[in-house]
Every structure is written in structure tokens, then in C-alpha cells.
Amino acid sequence: MKDMGQIVCFANNKGGVGKTTTAVAIGQAWARIGKKVLFIDLDSQANLTTMVSPLAPEDHISTIRDAFLNKKKFNIEHVTDGIDLVPSELALSNFDRDTASLTGREYLLVDLLAPIKNKYDFIVIDCPPALGLITYNALIAADHLVMVATPDGLAYSGMVMVANLYADVKQNARLNQNLKLSGVIITKYERNKLSDMYVQKVKDELGDVFIEPLITKATKIAQAGSFCQSIYDYDPSGKVTKQYAELANNLLQRVL
Ligand SMILES: Nc1ncnc2c1ncn2[C@@H]1O[C@H](COP(=O)(O)OP(=O)(O)OP(=O)(O)O)[C@@H](O)[C@H]1O
Numbered sequence: 650m651k652d653m654g655q656i657v658c659f660a661n662n663k664g665g666v667g668k669t670t671t672a673v674a675i676g677q678a679w680a681r682i683g684k685k686v687l688f689i690d691l692d693s694q695a696n697l698t699t700m701v702s703p704l705a706p707e708d709h710i711s712t713i714r715d716a717f718l719n720k721k722k723f724n725i726e727h728v729t730d731g732i733d734l735v736p737s738e739l740a741l742s743n744f745d746r747d748t749a750s751l752t753g754r755e756y757l758l759v760d761l762l763a764p765i766k767n768k769y770d771f772i773v774i775d776c777p778p779a780l781g782l783i784t785y786n787a788l789i790a791a792d793h794l795v796m797v798a799t800p801d802g803l804a805y806s807g808m809v810m811v812a813n814l815y816a817d818v819k820q821n822a823r824l825n826q827n828l829k830l831s832g833v834i835i836t837k838y839e840r841n842k843l844s845d846m847y848v849q850k851v852k853d854e855l856g857d858v859f860i861e862p863l864i865t866k867a868t869k870i871a872q873a874g875s876f877c878q879s880i881y882d883y884d885p886s887g888k889v890t891k892q893y894a895e896l897a898n899n900l901l902q903r904v905l
């Protein structure tokens with residue numbers, strides 16, 4: 650095992666494909682087996698923040714936005730055993746404009762994480778559904794990129810766009826040659842012709858990084874998220890809970 654903390658980011662340009670749900674379920678699974686996990690919410694929707702923290706959105710002392718704009722104010726919240734959080738907030742949606750005059754604004758996250766990286770086994774980053782400066786920061790700072798998609802055409806296209814950005818970041822010696830595409834995860838799977846066709850397409854084209862098992866569609870998952878409960882507490886013997894636990898274990902082998 651590497652002695653350095655590993656930074657893992659979850660991305661897709663397409664919205665609503667299960668990025669946040671997956672990042673949370675995997676980070677929580679790793680914490681449950683004794684890993685020290687820091688969640689970084691990079692989405693101004695702050696969905697991860699709401700899912701993980703019992704605080705009301707306005708009660709966070711400071712957020713990742715404050716950290717980006719004023720490096721001294723890097724507030725890391727302790728949430729529960731093995732889990733810390735850097736929350737997000739709606740105002741992060743102005744990130745591109747707020748940082749327009751900063752030089753090196755692609756490296757803000759690299760600089761923030763460098764001094765704390767080794768305090769954690771894993772830093773889990775949830776990206777917004779966009780390929781702007783925030784996702785760029787995430788890919789430049791990360792060791793591992795995990796793409797999350799539902800089995801359909803739009804999510805597949807969103808994934809191809811992230812893969813192109815990944816290639817861009819990797820090819821540029823000054824950006825992040827260390828970045829690895831370490832996983833492709835399919836969520837909200839329902840057995841039908843179209844889904845099966847896209848699952849097959851992902852396996853054919855990205856088979857070496859596709860991670861079993863498929864995560865099936867289940868309302869319990871959405872419920873757990875809205876009650877600020879981990880799926881492991883909300884539905885411990887549920888089918889999707891077991892799928893996520895197995896997935897977290899399989900991904901762990903690739904990111905250690
Ligand atoms: N396996 C699943 N079965 C059913 N619903 C799911 C599943 N996974 C996620 N969801 C629900 O789908 C919605 C979108 O999920 P999530 O927020 O994780 O996606 P996202 O890709 O992070 O979205 P965004 O792009 O807006 O950040 C949420 O309401 C979530 O609870």
C-alpha cells in the first residue's frame with residue numbers, strides 16, 4: 650500500500666446520474682472498514698454536504714468556497730467516525746467569475762490539499778455536473794478519476810466528455826500526469842434492452858476500468874439520502890446497500 654493519501658474524484662458532465670450518491674456510499678463504506686476519509690463537496694448544489702452533515706446548510710462556519718477565496722480559512726468539519734467534510738454552498742456557483750483575476754486558478758485545490766493529503770487514507774471529491782474550472786481543479790488535484798453513469802445515451806456522452814478532459818489533463822506535463830482513470834460505475838440500472846445495450850457498450854469500450862457490480866435502481870437509496878442517513882444504517886440488508894459495499898471493496902483494490 651502507498652503511504653500517501655489517495656485523492657479520488659467522481660465525475661460526469663451529465664447531471665443526476667448518481668455521482669453524489671456513489672461518492673457518499675463509497676466513502677462511508679471505506680470509513681466503516683477503518684479508513685480515514687475526507688469528503689470534499691465541490692458542487693454548489695451542496696448535495697453531498699446535506700447527505701453527510703446533520704447541520705443545516707446555513708450553519709456551516711465556512712465552506713470550500715471560503716477556502717478557495719481565502720486560503721487561511723480551510724474549515725474541515727468532523728462528521729462521524731472516520732469521516733470529515735469540507736462543505737459546499739450555493740455561492741460556489743460564482744466560482745469562475747470570483748476567481749477570474751487569479752493566476753493559477755486551476756491549482757487552487759492542489760494547493761489546499763497538499764498540506765492535508767497525508768492525514769487521510771482517502772480524499773473523496775464530488776464534482777458538479779459540468780466541465781468548468783471546478784472539475785478542472787478536481788482532475789488536476791486527483792490521483793484517481795472515477796466516472797459515474799446511468800446506462801443511457803446522455804450519461805454516456807457526458808462520460809465521453811469527462812474522458813476527453815481527462816486525456817487533456819494527462820497529456821499536459823504541467824497539469825497532472827499522475828491522474829489515473831481508476832473506475833467506471835453504472836448506477837440506476839434497470840433490466841431492459843436500452844440499459845443492457847449501454848452496459849455492454851461500457852464493458853466493450855471501458856472494460857478494463859468498469860467496476861462490478863451494477864448498482865440497480867431502488868427508491869430506498871433516494872430515501873436514505875433525504876434522511877441524512879447512510880445506506881448502511883438506513884437499509885443494512887438492502888440489495889443496493891450490498892451492491893455499494895461490494896463496489897467500494899472492488900474500487901478500493903484499484904485506488905490503494
Ligand atoms: N440507485 C439508485 N436508485 C434510485 N435512485 C437513485 C439511485 N442513485 C441515486 N438516486 C437518486 O437520483 C437522484 C440523483 O442522484 P445524485 O444526486 O447522486 O446524482 P448526481 O449525479 O450527483 O446529480 P448532480 O449531477 O445533480 O450532482 C437523487 O435523488 C438520488 O437519491
Ligand SMILES: [Mg+2]
Nearest residue numbers: 668669692696
Ligand atoms: Mg451530485
